[in-house]
């Protein structure tokens with residue numbers, strides 16, 4: 365069982381997705397658990413404030429240390445081994461390889477992530493600790509909102525993860541993408557045990573080959589003959605030839 369505790373101000377943005385399709389199935393099968401902590405509950409003063417203006421001036425508000433530390437410590441008080449993930453544009457770029465490493469802790473056969481990304485991007489310090497090695501890993505995902513966060517928050521973070529070279533308004537979408545890409549790799553979540561293995565990116569940078577289902581002829585667009593032939597050797601060869609490469 366893999367557990368994610370999501371610290372957010374916007375649970376309503378995350379919950380519907382996690383209660384749908386494969387994520388819901390994973391929960392129902394007892395393979396994954398999703399929990400929420402409302403950062404506002406740890407806010408300061410009568411307005412339960414969680415942000416403030418930056419020292420030195422500048423636009424926008426920053427997430428403050430006190431509510432974030434209190435929220436994370438409330439989770440760690442119950443599970444000291446839980447590891448903290450921070451979605452941030454300055455983190456290590458998320459990849460299938462990293463997702464596989466996180467999923468591998470949850471009973472999967474797959475290996476841990478290689479440290480390649482860490483060396484390629486020393487700023488990230490994202491994987492300064494390897495993912496949890498126990499069979500029941502627990503990840504706390506802190507979803508910043510507003511323009512940024514106090515740098516000292518990084519001292520309580522284990523993995524800084526970026527979804528790409530663009531800036532989003534908060535960590536909620538990255539949290540869902542990180543969770544989805546990990547949970548779907550856990551054996552038993554997807555229908556066919558091999559579907560996660562053969563699909564895009566599972567084999568290095570190989571992209572999945574084109575696939576077709578009925579009808580054989582749709583508005584003049586025909587399914588390649590070889591796929592209808594029943595000749596598995598030829599089908600494999602065709603698929604190999606038609607697998608794309610990531611850019």
Ligand code: ADE
Nearest residue numbers: 451452453526527531532
């Ligand atoms: N928060 C804002 N932008 C982000 C990005 N590109 N990746 C991860 N977290 C983010």
